[in-house]
Amino acid sequence: MSFKKTACKLLNKVFPLPEHPLNLQNKGIMSLNRWQYQKGRETIKYYLERYSADDIFKDKTVLDIGCGAGGKTIYYTSLGASMVYGIDILPQYEIEANQLAQEKGLSDRFRFVVGDATHLSFDDNFFDTIIMNDSMEHVANPEEILKECRRVLKPGGRLYINFPPYYHPYGAHLSDAIGIPWVHFFFNENTLIEVYKELVSKLPDEQERIKLRISKDGSGCEYISYINKMTIARFQKILENADFSIDYYREVPLRKFLAFTSRIPVIKEGFVKMVVCVLKKPE
Numbered sequence: 125m126s127f128k129k130t131a132c133k134l135l136n137k138v139f140p141l142p143e144h145p146l147n148l149q150n151k152g153i154m155s156l157n158r159w160q161y162q163k164g165r166e167t168i169k170y171y172l173e174r175y176s177a178d179d180i181f182k183d184k185t186v187l188d189i190g191c192g193a194g195g196k197t198i199y200y201t202s203l204g205a206s207m208v209y210g211i212d213i214l215p216q217y218e219i220e221a222n223q224l225a226q227e228k229g230l231s232d233r234f235r236f237v238v239g240d241a242t243h244l245s246f247d248d249n250f251f252d253t254i255i256m257n258d259s260m261e262h263v264a265n266p267e268e269i270l271k272e273c274r275r276v277l278k279p280g281g282r283l284y285i286n287f288p289p290y291y292h293p294y295g296a297h298l299s300d301a302i303g304i305p306w307v308h309f310f311f312n313e314n315t316l317i318e319v320y321k322e323l324v325s326k327l328p329d330e331q332e333r334i335k336l337r338i339s340k341d342g343s344g345c346e347y348i349s350y351i352n353k354m355t356i357a358r359f360q361k362i363l364e365n366a367d368f369s370i371d372y373y374r375e376v377p378l379r380k381f382l383a384f385t386s387r388i389p390v391i392k393e394g395f396v397k398m399v400v401c402v403l404k405k406p407e
């Protein structure tokens with residue numbers, strides 16, 4: 125075992141794991157989609173600082189990009205939307221999402237769509253609202269997705285985005301097994317992959333977790349494919365070329381007493397908890 129790998133595993137024993145839905149599900153505490161439903165309000169809390177829930181959802185046709193197991197999408201449906209579509213590339217979530225929608229009495233206003241958000245199967249000017257909650261940091265082609273969002277949004281429609289930037293303490297998105305904050309500052313990607321695979325070995329969903337997070341490139345080398353390493357600086361460059369107006373923008377600090385760090389270029393990349401941005405399609 126390499127020194128880096130040993131050091132990472134030893135250090136990981138010092139830090140407790142943050143609450144993670146995959147671990148809750150494995151322990152039989154709560155399914156992923158029920159956890160998402162329970163956290164639904166929290167996923168829009170930063171938008172609610174500027175807009176009301178009615179502004180976002182009431183009597184609106186809504187698209188939730190990167191809906192996962194559909195729990196948060198179904199929560200959005202409960203806020204008075206006329207129809208909510210959740211889209212995700214993983215088909216295994218469709219059945220349980222539809223079951224939860226039926227249980228909540230919302231199946232007539234909810235649809236799960238298996239697909240790629242860079243090629244949306246909807247007409248132009250179809251949606252009033254699009255939500256990208258914790259998905260901007262995962263998509264492979266964010267520029268193309270913004271173009272598609274603009275196409276399917278109605279004039280005056282809004283795209284609501286929030287995401288933790290890559291250098292967030294848990295921006296490596298491995299916190300279901302590695303609880304070290306800023307672990308990607310201290311260990312390279314190969315070490316993280318090796319440690320992660322060992323830590324999830326023998327879990328009932330071991331292969332699903334590895335497949336979700338790790339892929340191989342054309343030369344057969346493994347890399348963490350679950351994230352696109354979206355930084356604040358990169359996102360701002362993407363916005364410069366997006367044909368939207370910025371309706372609202374905020375960088376939420378990790379803690380109130382650290383707010384000053386979120387105003388310092390470069391340093392803020394590691395001390396911003398959430399980037400919140402609302403884009404509006406010109407009328």
